[in-house]
Amino acid sequence: MKAEIISCGTELLLGHIVDTNAAWLAQQLAPLGIDVYYVSQVGDNQSRVVGLLKTAWSRSDLIIMTGGIGPTEDDATRESISELVGETMSVDPQLEVELRGFWTRRGRPMPERNIKQATLIPSASTLPNPHGTAPGWFVEKDGRIIVAMPGVPHEMYRMWKDQAEPKIVRRLGAGVIHTRIHKVLGLGESQVEEMIDELIHGTNPTAATYAKSDGIYVRVSAKAASIEAADGLMAPVEARLNEILGEHIYALDDDTLVTVCTRLLKERGHRLAVFEFNTGGLVASQITDASGIADVFIGGIVPFSAAMMKQFGVDATTVDAHGPVSMKTARAMATAARHVLGADVGLGISGTTGAEGTTRQNPGSLYLAVDISGNVRSEEGGIFGTTAAQLKARAALAALDFLRKQLLHS
């Protein structure tokens, strides 16, 4: 099946927003075995949308549209599809009842132009939108499919996953597509690809790698009659993946390094405190982005000088002898985090990876230490990048991954 994606909205052509919907949809289509050959953005202009649809209709089996299904004059997606297939839009009584009900519940009269959100054409069925007022359209005609969904990302994601994808999977003749993301740190993408080479040539399940800001993602997907059957197909591949990559896999699906560390801390009844020099507060900030951390996070200190380190209990002799940027000082910071803040686990981070201008040849230094109930372990690393923000982000990732591994073995 050949697919193309069309994103509608003049704001896309002005560069006011970046079209993240198209990339997200493309990611969903790959594991279905659907090839995407074209992606386009077009403004809110019916003649241009129709022109693009005609081209798409001539070269693709599946056209996925986002945006342009709101209530205003500008919104031209329904009108353009109707013009393309030569059918007339009419108000669907059931959709009208639902739409008016939405406005009644809000205690406001419905602007009459909104009625176009309750229209259909003979070839279209409705894709309900529990998160907004605009239902989508699923159009089938002459062996082709057009899916029209909202441009608001979270409405579109749900409509795709809950409504559109299952319909398309049925057309493809498979029952379900089931996917799991394995998140990997400590290895580069080409390394991961090489290590799991035996797995990435399969067709069902498929395995593929993606480089992301929080590591390498390995996506395993299977088509089967049910989730359980898909899981059965994925099980041997995932078992082999775990054998090959081991502890480099730090999380699955929506889990993050912080949620994994938080869970490990909770399981062990440990409370964490952080002393961070070159990450400048970023590790504390990432931890406090997660929910449910009040039981496991005591707080953080961001000392920006040797003097402040010593003031807050980092061993003065060590700081004076080795300087603020050293492995010995990182170890003393981890211990100070535990002692001064009354934590079970102290994380100490030092290095020059907050400084700009490092290169592959001359990476920033990174010293990581974790003190778990008096047992101190440390690791030296190097990070390169072009901006302070990028270097800090990579250092924070390495620090939380080191914490994860120490917690695993504690």
Added chain:
Amino acid sequence: MKAEIISCGTELLLGHIVDTNAAWLAQQLAPLGIDVYYVSQVGDNQSRVVGLLKTAWSRSDLIIMTGGIGPTEDDATRESISELVGETMSVDPQLEVELRGFWTRRGRPMPERNIKQATLIPSASTLPNPHGTAPGWFVEKDGRIIVAMPGVPHEMYRMWKDQAEPKIVRRLGAGVIHTRIHKVLGLGESQVEEMIDELIHGTNPTAATYAKSDGIYVRVSAKAASIEAADGLMAPVEARLNEILGEHIYALDDDTLVTVCTRLLKERGHRLAVFEFNTGGLVASQITDASGIADVFIGGIVPFSAAMMKQFGVDATTVDAHGPVSMKTARAMATAARHVLGADVGLGISGTTGAEGTTRQNPGSLYLAVDISGNVRSEEGGIFGTTAAQLKARAALAALDFLRKQLLHS
């Protein structure tokens, strides 16, 4: 002039990367008065690129392409343009010397397939790429222009600004386009639009608003024979903008809230320390993303409990009487930041804006206090959002903006 943007790369069609280049280019074209009607992404496939180019050639005066100019077989942009205009690529002796020189300086032999990066066609001139090996093409034929640039964003940005844009501006008959961004906080986009309504209907200079994560941007652009002449046209509009928006304008162009605060601190010879509760380290992290802060930033404390606040010198009577989330405690935190860390300026941040699930009806609370040499000022605010990360980001923005205003008046 009608333009369209074509981004080449199979990774775009797989959703591995989001096409931020197209949005960036669209933003550059709007102030030139160039309309963008279509944006497309296409894979590394010559016949599909040529097909798209033919359509673009029939409907647009200016085609801007990014990606596909690397040395590999996959890279099809040069070949596709040559096929479109019916011209043969040949190696340009000067480009070959430069390309081989690049490899010689690296002490490595040039892979022979890379020679295609030194080719031209009769209608193309070179756009030098000081940041990479792939020069761009500027093609002029039959009254149409094709610009082909690298897909790597920082190489493309520079090539556009330094090479391609000036050429196009000359074709448009204006000498230069000069633009300045005025960044605004404390007002919504529709409020700003309403306030500066008298300015946004002009044609030279133009003024337009954009909502960004760090506030509302007002972009003022003028076309003129020289930068100085453009500045002359912009001056009265910008003077009026300053009159209307006053201190809501926090920065110009590449300046950020942090660089502005850093400069204000330096000018006053002040050193800053931060005590942050609900922003959880994010303010310290944003400050340490900037360069040259060692003189003005002492460090930060991220206390995640009332106990830790008291341990680090926040007045215990105040914390006990009013709780960690209160204006009185925020003021005591600002003073503690100054006293405990030996700073001239202490910033104290408390509130519930790190907690998820706030709504427009029930926003998170935010208490901000700044102690400058013993003079404490404070402000109460409310922030809403859907994730802890979003709420924290908005609270941090409000905190740094409050700090900026207090520094301005100190």
